[in-house]
Amino acid sequence: MDEFMQAAIEEARLGLQEGGIPIGSVLVHQGRIIGRGHNRRVQQGSAILHGEMDALENAGRQPARIYRESVIYTTLSPCSMCTGAILLYGIPKVIIGENQTFMGGEALLRSQGVELQVLQDETCIELMRHFIASKPELWNEDIGE
Amino acid sequence: MDEFMQAAIEEARLGLQEGGIPIGSVLVHQGRIIGRGHNRRVQQGSAILHGEMDALENAGRQPARIYRESVIYTTLSPCSMCTGAILLYGIPKVIIGENQTFMGGEALLRSQGVELQVLQDETCIELMRHFIASKPELWNEDIGE
Numbered sequence: 001m002d003e004f005m006q007a008a009i010e011e012a013r014l015g016l017q018e019g020g021i022p023i024g025s026v027l028v029h030q031g032r033i034i035g036r037g038h039n040r041r042v043q044q045g046s047a048i049l050h051g052e053m054d055a056l057e058n059a060g061r062q063p064a065r066i067y068r069e070s071v072i073y074t075t076l077s078p079c080s081m082c083t084g085a086i087l088l089y090g091i092p093k094v095i096i097g098e099n100q101t102f103m104g105g106e107a108l109l110r111s112q113g114v115e116l117q118v119l120q121d122e123t124c125i126e127l128m129r130h131f132i133a134s135k136p137e138l139w140n141e142d143i144g145e
Numbered sequence: 146m147d148e149f150m151q152a153a154i155e156e157a158r159l160g161l162q163e164g165g166i167p168i169g170s171v172l173v174h175q176g177r178i179i180g181r182g183h184n185r186r187v188q189q190g191s192a193i194l195h196g197e198m199d200a201l202e203n204a205g206r207q208p209a210r211i212y213r214e215s216v217i218y219t220t221l222s223p224c225s226m227c228t229g230a231i232l233l234y235g236i237p238k239v240i241i242g243e244n245q246t247f248m249g250g251e252a253l254l255r256s257q258g259v260e261l262q263v264l265q266d267e268t269c270i271e272l273m274r275h276f277i278a279s280k281p282e283l284w285n286e287d288i289g290e
Contacts, residue, residue: 041206048193048202048230057193061186064289084229084250085193089289105229108253144209144234 004028005097005119008073011038011051012127018043021142022127025051025074027059027091029066035059041142050142051075052082056089067091075124077104079143087112097124101132102143149173150242150264153218156183156196157272163188166287167272170196170219172204172236174211180204186287195287196220197227201234212236220269222249224288232257242269246277247288 004026011024015038027035037054040046049057052074067089075097078086083105086094093115099106106116132139149171156169160183172180182199185191194202197219212234220242223231228250231239238260244251251261277284 045206046202047204047206047234048198053193057191059192061190061192061286063286067289080229080232081226082229084225084227084232087225087229089192141206141208144212 001121002073002095004033004071004073005075005095005121007033007036008051008075008097009121009123009127011036011055012075012124015039015043015051016127016131021138022131023051023074023076025055025072027055027070027072029070034062034066034070039142042138048081050079050082052078053085056085062089064090071095073097075121076128077102077106077118078109079104083108086114093117095119097121098128100125101128146266147218147240149178149216149218150220150240150266152178152181153196153220153242154266154268154272156181156200157220157269160184160188160196161272161276166283167276168196168219168221170200170217172200172215172217174215179207179211179215184287187283193226195224195227197223198230201230207234209235216240218242220266221273222247222251222263223254224249228253231259238262240264242266243273245270246273 008024012022016022020042021039024038035055035058040049071093077099153169157167161167165187166184169183180200180203185194216238222244
């Protein structure tokens with residue numbers, strides 16, 4: 001397992017332990033994690049802190065150059081909002097844990113030249129399958145359904 | 146002037162007074178503001194709190210139904226990230242102060258059936274023109290350029 005996806009999974013598990021939605025993300029610049037985070041809907045009553053958004057926020061203000069040399073790892077296929085954030089900052093590569101339980105904006109990302117790798121990692125799939133089965137209403141709220 | 150766009154402009158001016166980027170937004174549900182906000186890049190060192198995102202965050206957790214009955218007002222054409230957030234939550238209508246100084250994801254929004262109105266409001270245009278001329282590097286950072 002890639003160390004950065006492992007870190008994203010650790011973030012997802014941390015979110016689950018806090019009673020939250022188990023999705024984690026890390027932003028990696030030239031081999032170093034510069035932001036890490038997880039979904040905070042439950043923990044902070046947040047409508048915008050998805051895993052990727054939390055990682056971007058925790059990376060702080062960065063010049064465009066840094067994002068364009070970075071890779072973002074996320075345990076789940078990025079939703080429309082997170083897709084838009086990736087496009088805003090011109091992050092050229094996204095490593096996705098899985099897209100079996102939710103398919104996000106992958107087609108839009110690819111159409112804009114973003115490189116994607118989808119791992120279909122069993123740990124990521126199991127985390128979401130179990131979560132969706134146990135708290136379907138919370139999951140629907142998080143994806144606007 | 147529509148009272149809700151006026152409220153969004155008040156938010157933009159508040160941001161400017163705080164030394165920030167003058168973009169404001171309000172989320173309106175059935176004729177009532179349920180969230181209002183402005184860009185917080187400078188004030189909170191935030192990479193994700195654009196005006197629209199701040200308004201969504203300040204509206205708190207809402208069920209899908211509420212967003213689908215809402216209108217979002219923003220003083221400036223929404224960037225890719227804010228566009229994605231609008232699509233995530235299925236907000237059906239966006240009232241935009243202006244798109245002369247920056248053109249965001251309007252084509253994508255329209256392609257997904259979102260109704261847009263662009264006011265080309267002189268106050269909104271002047272706020273951004275003056276800001277961009279005075280702090281071009283800060284503006285570029287905010288739009289990932």
